[in-house]
Amino acid sequence: MNQVPENNLALNRSFALVDCNNFYASCERIFNPKLIGRPIVVLSNNDGCIITRSAEAKALGIKMGEPYFKAKKIIQKNNVKVFSSNYALYGDISQRVMETLSSFSPEVEIYSIDEAFLGFNGFKNYELNTYCRHMREKIKKWVGIPVSIGLSGTKTLAKMANHLAKKNPNYQGVCILKNKTSIDKALREMEINDIWGIGNRSSIFLKRYNVKTAKDFTLLDRQWIRKNMGVVGERIYFELQGISCLDLDLIPSNKKSCCVSRSFSNPIEKLNDLEESISNYGTRVAEKIRDEKLVTQSMSVFVLTNHFNKREKQYSNSIKLQLPFPTNDSIKIVKRALEGLRQIYRNGYRYKKAGIILYELNKASQTRGLLDTDRDQSDSVMRAIDQINYRYGNSTIKLASEGVERKWAMRRERVSPCYTTRFDELIEVNC
DNA sequence: TCTGGGGTCCTAGGACCC
């Protein structure tokens, strides 16, 4: 079977992908309108790489994912405005976008901080093009964020439509692919490496077989795709033909793992400094799972040196650790993590990054060991700490092992104020 | 000098069992 017959096309379904344009850069612009029309970049944690560029910055040739220090020259020359990432701000703006979207469809899957899939079941009477344009205007007006919308019969095709809506100004931000001709045209225009789910590795592999566009991919033999790219490849094959394999995920399932890891501003060598950082990350990750009312029963702790530095000797290791009872107690998690860290630490290396990942996450209400006698006490201590830290600011109360000096703490030299989440950082208006 | 962080899903292969 090389092609799916026309009557198999399940284009009676409609998925829309709404994606915020250059999201982090757009967030910075909301509170600083002077930046409209000016090139902006936003940096990753530790001010390491460029993770968002405004259209103007893209036009200057600044690349996505490029290390900041490599792009510095072009940035300074063109007076590009640079921001450290401010996730408190972006998270809050994201929530406002999602709330607005939910007023347009009962079916909203929040796919990431800056995009959502919408289902339009039973919307036959609506003219979808007009509806999407209306949605786009509302988000711009209410939240201040420009979005692009792609709509088609499967999620993968909606992604493709979105890609076109962004790339081709003729669409004015909304691209709808609902008939065979427009889909076919889009498949021919779409480069193989831009297809959702085809990453770097697969596109290099496919190009060796002269598969350059999405259209080429749909003309491949299904068995061959299955053999060489597994079920993931086969799903993409069907989705591109209009046969929906990926449904909306409307009820977000509980996380299966939760991680906090950071690169250090400067490499660290002493066990004591690593212990401070792991205590810190352990506390943060415990807070995260408490916030979601989850408990963990196993974790892994890892350390690594800077693999970019070829001149230095390298070391990386991780260790998996069990906890006696399911818990979300910072003290217990940090204590166990430090035991693990001491086992994998080796003297004489310059460490660049460390982290902790919690596994076996379950609802706190559904898990309690019969022999776990101090859970109540642990819960009330954590509750008290969380309340104090919420009221008086992060780390008002912290573990002694987290340290005070924090030589390793990440760099965030160009962070904007938390305009929407901290009273002391509200925007000031002079009348 | 300076290169992010947090997730998910799939698969191959080892361990183990009968």
Added chain:
DNA sequence: TCTGGGGTCCTAGGACCC
């Protein structure tokens, strides 16, 4: 003179996403 084979479960690592 010969040394099974098939099933399941688990895990580490790969690939991909934003």
